[in-house]
Amino acid sequence: MRILYHHPLHPLCRVARIMLAEKGIPFEPVIEKPWERRVEFLALNPSGEPPVLVEEDGTVVAGGLAVMEYLEEAYPDPPLMPRDIPHRAEVRRIADWFLHKFDREVTENLVGEKLIKRLSGQGHPYAPAIRAGLANVHYHLDYIAYLAERRPWLAGPALTVADIAAAAALSCLDYVDNVPWDSHQEARDWYARIKSRPSFRAILADNIAGCPPPRHYADLDF
Amino acid sequence: MRILYHHPLHPLCRVARIMLAEKGIPFEPVIEKPWERRVEFLALNPSGEPPVLVEEDGTVVAGGLAVMEYLEEAYPDPPLMPRDIPHRAEVRRIADWFLHKFDREVTENLVGEKLIKRLSGQGHPYAPAIRAGLANVHYHLDYIAYLAERRPWLAGPALTVADIAAAAALSCLDYVDNVPWDSHQEARDWYARIKSRPSFRAILADNIAGCPPPRHYADLDF
Numbered sequence: 001m002r003i004l005y006h007h008p009l010h011p012l013c014r015v016a017r018i019m020l021a022e023k024g025i026p027f028e029p030v031i032e033k034p035w036e037r038r039v040e041f042l043a044l045n046p047s048g049e050p051p052v053l054v055e056e057d058g059t060v061v062a063g064g065l066a067v068m069e070y071l072e073e074a075y076p077d078p079p080l081m082p083r084d085i086p087h088r089a090e091v092r093r094i095a096d097w098f099l100h101k102f103d104r105e106v107t108e109n110l111v112g113e114k115l116i117k118r119l120s121g122q123g124h125p126y127a128p129a130i131r132a133g134l135a136n137v138h139y140h141l142d143y144i145a146y147l148a149e150r151r152p153w154l155a156g157p158a159l160t161v162a163d164i165a166a167a168a169a170l171s172c173l174d175y176v177d178n179v180p181w182d183s184h185q186e187a188r189d190w191y192a193r194i195k196s197r198p199s200f201r202a203i204l205a206d207n208i209a210g211c212p213p214p215r216h217y218a219d220l221d222f
Numbered sequence: 223m224r225i226l227y228h229h230p231l232h233p234l235c236r237v238a239r240i241m242l243a244e245k246g247i248p249f250e251p252v253i254e255k256p257w258e259r260r261v262e263f264l265a266l267n268p269s270g271e272p273p274v275l276v277e278e279d280g281t282v283v284a285g286g287l288a289v290m291e292y293l294e295e296a297y298p299d300p301p302l303m304p305r306d307i308p309h310r311a312e313v314r315r316i317a318d319w320f321l322h323k324f325d326r327e328v329t330e331n332l333v334g335e336k337l338i339k340r341l342s343g344q345g346h347p348y349a350p351a352i353r354a355g356l357a358n359v360h361y362h363l364d365y366i367a368y369l370a371e372r373r374p375w376l377a378g379p380a381l382t383v384a385d386i387a388a389a390a391a392l393s394c395l396d397y398v399d400n401v402p403w404d405s406h407q408e409a410r411d412w413y414a415r416i417k418s419r420p421s422f423r424a425i426l427a428d429n430i431a432g433c434p435p436p437r438h439y440a441d442l443d444f
Contacts, residue, residue: 045315046365047323059308065287066314073307085295086281092288093267100322101269143268 005032005041005052008206009111009175012064012099013051014168015161019071019080021199022164027053029202035120064099068161080161091155094147094162098169102140107169109133110178115211134178141179144170145186159194167194171203177214181222188222196220227254227263227274230428231333231397234286234321235273236390237383241293241302243421244386249275251424257342286321290383302383313377316369316384320391324362329391331355332400337433356400363401366392367408381416389416393425399436403444410444418442 004020004027006013020027032041032050044052045062053061053070061070072081081088110133113125144166147154155162170191173179181188194200204218216222226242226249228235242249254263254272266274267284275283275292283292294303303310332355335347366388369376377384392413395401403410416422426440438444 047315047319049323061308061311061315063315063318065318066311069291069314070307070311073310085292086283088295089283089288089292092291093269093283093285096285096287097269101271 002027002056003030003054004028005030005044005054006050007032007034008208009115009172010034010050010064011103011107011165011169011172012068014171014203015064015095015099015164016051016053016067016071017202018164018168018199019068019161021202022080022159022197023071023075023078025071025075033120035116035122068095068165072161080159080164082156082158082160087156091160091162094155095165097143098140098162098166102166102169105136106133106140107172109136111172111176114176114178115208119208119211137173137178137180138184141184141187144190145184148186148190154190163190163194167191167200168203171195171200174217175206175213177217192220192222195222224249224278225252225276226250227252227266227276228272229254229256230430231337231394232256232272232286233325233329233387233391233394234290236393236425237286237317237321237386238273238275238289238293239424240386240390240421241290241383243424244302244381244419245293245297245300247293247297255342257338257344290317290387294383302381302386304378304380304382309378313382313384316377317387319365320362320384320388324388324391327358328355328362329394331358333394333398336398336400337430341430341433359395359400359402360406363406363409366412367406370408370412376412385412385416389413389422390425393417393422396439397428397435399439414442414444417444 004016006017006029008031017029034048034050037048042048044054044060047063049063051064051067053067061067081091109129113129117123117125144154153159153163154166170179207213224247226238228239228251230253239251256270256272259270264270266276266282269285271285273286273289275289283289303313331351335351339345339347366376375381375385376388392401429435
């Protein structure tokens, strides 16, 4: 069986899980705690970071960006990227935004400080980082609203990895209850659409021992 | 004329410049200082980050990862990615390593603290960050040596964007004279090969007013 090593609160791991589900590719999810730096996992990905996909023939695909592009190349149906080259660039621009810029400005400051530090025993949350994350998130939700007002999905007429990347990042933040949905109705409407897809079910069922999500996390009518 | 907005000390911008040169695509380079947050530039890339490529027909390709993949898709000859799908994943794994992991662990701590802070008027270098960057760089040079011992180029038999990404990142670090070449002969041998390519000439000619590179920076026999 195909194996995906992942961590539930890692946005790029969530991208891989959602893409696999959208494409109907069966896989066995195995939780990897990157801070344990397991020797067997480092042999699969020397950077020590999930996700890693191991195909049935032994092919190892290591790292979030590599897995994202690999899944689209190896399993093109149904497509999660357009065929038009400039349009593909737009999808990657938005995916990159949520997987790197949002990560640096929001996710690391909130999910990182509040939950990953605790799970990995790296000490207490750093209050100034949390304040920065809480301030920064509005700008990103406004940007989702800006895009969603102009296009059916974030990068154009169809669901793409741009939506999946943004939803993966936001869903991690929602797990720690730091998405101010009440003041961002348009972003909420867009998220409700992707949240209700069958490919999102496993994400909504995530429940880390000792750190449960808030009640609205899995609620489709949040 | 095709325009590339770039900053000389931004690794992903260097990737774009080297790829354009390897593929023989003419372009006009325009230096963008991202900390100025120019309104006209933000209209091209709302994230505010170079590189941005503007094609002659007005197509805008924004952001380093989008430009990297776009150039390979739009101008496939000569190829800088293999055709085999698992092998492409290996190229992206290594490129991702040098564009994100290396950036976080080394470039931000050294180029960021010593030069970008000064150019952008963001204060003085933070000594603990510099110490961390100086400590971390050895591990990455060892990893280049590990790969280069086993393969002609970092990701396999041919030059790919994996080599270009690693060389782009290292060349920024070399600009601030923080690559300990003397204790990393194998990484130096690999870098000498890519440094001597015609596509690297413009990189080696970079010279920021008031912050010149060390003498060996442009020397092919360093």
